[in-house]
Amino acid sequence: MKVLIIGLGSIAKKHIEAIRKQISNVKIYALRTGSSVTASVYPNVINVFSFNEVEFETIDFVIISSPTSKHFEGINICNQLRKPLFIEKPLFSEITNKTEQLVKDVTLAQTKTYVACNLRFLDALKTLKNLVQDKRINEVNVYCGSYLPDWRPNADFRKVYSANKEMGGGVHIDLIHELDYIYWLFGKPVAHRSFCKSSSSLEISAIDYANFIWEYSTFTTSIVLNYYRRDAKRTIEIVTSEGTFLANLLENKIFYNGEVIFQSEQKISDTYDAQMKYFIDFITGSQTSFNTIEEANSILKLCIQD
Known part of the structure; x- marks a missing residue:
């Protein structure tokens, strides 16, 4: 090949x-x-x-x-x-x-x-997708915050793509994973709006905080993203009529009403292998299409068009 x-x-x-x-x-x-x-x-x-x-x-x-x-x-x-x-x-x-x-x-x-x-290949998210498939959902809250200077410790963070609006950077683009997996879990929202700003102590030109509100027919999703949180946090909380699911993506765990119901030894870095396996299987004919250019373009519009 x-x-x-x-x-x-x-x-x-x-x-x-x-x-x-x-x-x-x-x-x-x-x-x-x-x-x-x-x-x-x-x-x-x-x-x-x-x-x-x-x-x-x-x-x-x-x-x-x-x-x-x-x-x-x-x-x-x-x-x-x-x-x-x-x-x-x-x-x-x-x-x-x-x-x-x-x-x-x-x-x-x-x-x-x-x-x-x-992230579509992360065990916790794949399992969560199955767990909530038939649940009556009332509310979804997504949070992803980390500290941009820690992303590349040996580089001046103010000079990298992520920090510079002029280079097309910004937390909303860098962390589009969160928007992507919500689209994957629940489909296209019936309405959406967002609020983005750059005013944190990082003092960068690119957007360092973003809050997306996606409305579905029976529930609303809030997606909060930032570059300035020193104690990294990456979670999705799904509040159903029966109880609350909380997936900690950094630990690859799922909690239900505070109790661990799923955990995996898989690291986020391992998802690159699963992703490539999918793609090779797809182009050789043993997998169906998944996150095509058309679908990704729809998600990008939700990210950068209000």
């Missing part, structure tokens, strides 16, 4: 290792910016510096893991070549007429696509 990866940042390297766990004999190409003199080298990955260097007829699938602002270009070129696409979230950095047309073009071409939201 041959794979092309567009971009070779930290997330791309996670995908590379996940591929290698699924496929023993794989040839991986990385499309890089710059030149062969300045580009870094990753073990057993072949650097290329233009699409012209790639023999697309031999490529089995493409991973789009370039900066979000570059996704449009990569998706557009690869769609013309009808190659399956594994696209890192978020899908785009903005919604425009051009991105809307591209989504339509990809869908009409029947190009196989998956937009990577690996």
Whole structure:
């Protein structure tokens, strides 16, 4: 099997290792910016510096893991070549007429696509989805808060993408996972609104607090995201007519009325392996479509359009 990866940042390297766990004999190409003199080298990955260097007829699938602002270009070129696409979230950095047309073009071409939201593969969330399937839900509360300077301890957090509005960063985009899994659990809301701001002690230009309210026919979901909480917390609480489920995603546990009813040794990092296994099974025909470009575009609209 041959794979092309567009971009070779930290997330791309996670995908590379996940591929290698699924496929023993794989040839991986990385499309890089710059030149062969300045580009870094990753073990057993072949650097290329233009699409012209790639023999697309031999490529089995493409991973789009370039900066979000570059996704449009990569998706557009690869769609013309009808190659399956594994696209890192978020899908785009903005919604425009051009991105809307591209989504339509990809869908009409029947190009196989998956937009990577690996929390869908977390044991606690998969189990929770089954547990609440037939419950009468009254209220859902989602919270994800962590401390941005701790994300990359060896870098100046004010200079990274996440902290800079000008680079398309912001907690609402970085943590779109939370919006994604609520969409996965409950579908598209009938109404939605949001409040976002940047005024915390981090003093960054990007949005560092976001609160989304999604209304469903019988309940409302509140999703709170922030960059400034030092004691990280990532939870979803589902209040039903019979009792309350609380999933702690950092610990991969589920509580019901305060008692542990499920726990898993799986780490969030393990979900990258499960995600890649799904995608490879999908493009080889043994799995159905899941979080396609069309679905991910709907979620992105809920994220950045009020």
